Amino acid sequence: MDIHRVVGALYCTQRIEGLYHCELRVLKDAKGKLAVATDPVGAREGEWVFTVSGSAGRLAMGDNKILTDLAIGGIIDHWEA
Numbered sequence: 001m002d003i004h005r006v007v008g009a010l011y012c013t014q015r016i017e018g019l020y021h022c023e024l025r026v027l028k029d030a031k032g033k034l035a036v037a038t039d040p041v042g043a044r045e046g047e048w049v050f051t052v053s054g055s056a057g058r059l060a061m062g063d064n065k066i067l068t069d070l071a072i073g074g075i076i077d078h079w080e081a
Contacts, residue, residue: 001050001073004029006043010036018067025072027051037070048076 004027012024023039027049035051040061043049049072052060057071 001052002029003048003050003076003079004035004037006045006047006049006072007034008045016067018065022061022066022068025049027072035070037072038066038068039072041072041075043072043075048079050074050076 006025007028008026010024010026012019019038023042025037025039025043027035027037029035037051038057038061041049051057051070052073053070057068058064058066060071060073061068
């Protein structure tokens with residue numbers, strides 16, 4: 001698991017079947033590296049989230065047919081760095 005900040009939504013007009021109906025978010029880590037994750041929890045821009053990767057990303061989406069290797073597992077309410 002990693003901690004990221006949501007910096008925006010990602011909109012795609014063309015997607016593979018395994019990503020239909022998935023909300024996508026652009027995330028930034030502490031070093032400034034950007035990543036894209038599927039979002040089953042409805043995170044908004046500016047919120048801190050924790051992410052799960054690999055097969056755990058698919059499990060977090062609740063459907064093994066969704067082709068993701070990074071998903072938001074939850075919105076962080078409070079944490080101290």
